[in-house]
Amino acid sequence: AKITYIDASGESRTVEAEIGATVMETAIRHDVPGIEAECGGACSCATCHVYVDDAWTETVGGPEPMEEDMLDFAYDVRPNSRLSCQIKVTPALDGLVVTTPERQA
Ligand code: FES
Numbered sequence: 014a015k016i017t018y019i020d021a022s023g024e025s026r027t028v029e030a031e032i033g034a035t036v037m038e039t040a041i042r043h044d045v046p047g048i049e050a051e052c053g054g055a056c057s058c059a060t061c062h063v064y065v066d067d068a069w070t071e072t073v074g075g076p077e078p079m080e081e082d083m084l085d086f087a088y089d090v091r092p093n094s095r096l097s098c099q100i101k102v103t104p105a106l107d108g109l110v111v112t113t114p115e116r117q118a
Contacts, residue, residue, distance in 0.1 A: 014107035037098035047113030054098035066110035
């Protein structure tokens, strides 16, 4: 599946994501800047925060309660905010577009 990451300055990078990996792991594996993922995907750091593109929010879905709690620690949270370590890549997400915030928490 292809995932496009757009950074805060508008620069975009499209990479090939492995099905079953998370959007965070995919970014790290491809050296996509803007995602720090300090906790390594345990949903306990909020430094993998991304904004899901409006066209994709329904397909991706909202955060689980635990993720929602952690999102409180993220910088500039918006209605389409998600922690990218909690988004698993599926074939349905082929073409997904996410934007990384100006800075992580
Ligand atoms: Fe830490 Fe996602 S990597 S919350």
